[in-house]
Amino acid sequence: MTEEEWIQHRPAVFGVAYRLLGGVGDAEDVAQDVWLRAAAADLSGVEDLRAWLVTVAARRSYDILRSARVRRETYVGPWLPEPLLTGPDAAEPVLVDESVSMAMLVVMDQLTPPERVAFVLHDVFEVPFERIAAVLGVTPAAGRQLASRARRRVGTAKQRPRASRSEQERVLAAFRAAYEESDLKALVELLHPDAVYVTDGGGKVSAARKIISGGERIAMVLSRVSRRWGRGLFPLVLREVGGEPALVAFRDKRITLVDTFDVAADGRILAIRRVLNPDKLPQVGPTR
Helix, strand or coil: CCHHHHHHHHHHHHHHHHHHHCCHHHHHHHHHHHHHHHHHCCCCCCCCHHHHHHHHHHHHHHHHHHHHHHHHCCCCCCCCCCCCECCCCCCCCCCCCHHHCHHHHHHHCCCCHHHHHHHHHHHHCCCCHHHHHHHHCCCHHHHHHHHHHHHHHHHHHCCCCECCHHHHHHHHHHHHHHHHCCCHHHHHHHEEEEEEEEEECCCCCCCCCCCEECHHHHHHHHHHHHHHHCCCCCCEEEEEECCEEEEEEEECCEEEEEEEEEEECCCCEEEEEEECCHHHCHHHCCCC
């Protein structure tokens, strides 16, 4: 494989690993492993190089994914995927679609490892079930059933209509203003009564160790957090994360948190997911 071919296909390799693992660092490690294996292999008989590379990445990711389930049991507080910057400032090219959004990654994390592999490979990367079966060690028919089961579970989570991108940006701008002003009334109005607030500090920084539910309760928590940090100390800026609008805060040009949102069609916020764990933020990159 030539370097030019690797540059062409690396985004797909990284993309499948990130969707399966929800971690930028893990996806980069998988991409490096695939590159080393491809560089040492005789690929002259490979008809579809992209499919070969993606399959190798999926097999390695599958091994990591199964062991990650064990490590997750000792994780402090709620676990969220590592945010991936996907706008014009993105450092890592990736095939951007709904499957890299934070909301979708959270849903896919509830799938079993075989379901997740089958769904990502078939529905996102259009890998045939014969190859998927080889990765999972099952029959093609079983691979098809795994993908179908995953598709139903993902589809159920996607049933509620969501706001358009322009509406999301409007809501995030309003949220930023209300948050930075510690405006409790405005925050309550922006939040759906059944909203949830998830914070991932990983035990490294101060963060709620349980999911907070209810719009009014979330608004009170956010108002307290904003006052504690001080007005303007950690200003929020709009960025694109996982293909969708998000808010990030930074200090000394380094990102200190990433907020992603689920916004309903009526403009109210259904979920806020705040990543604070510093181990998950370096790859997001500096702000300008």
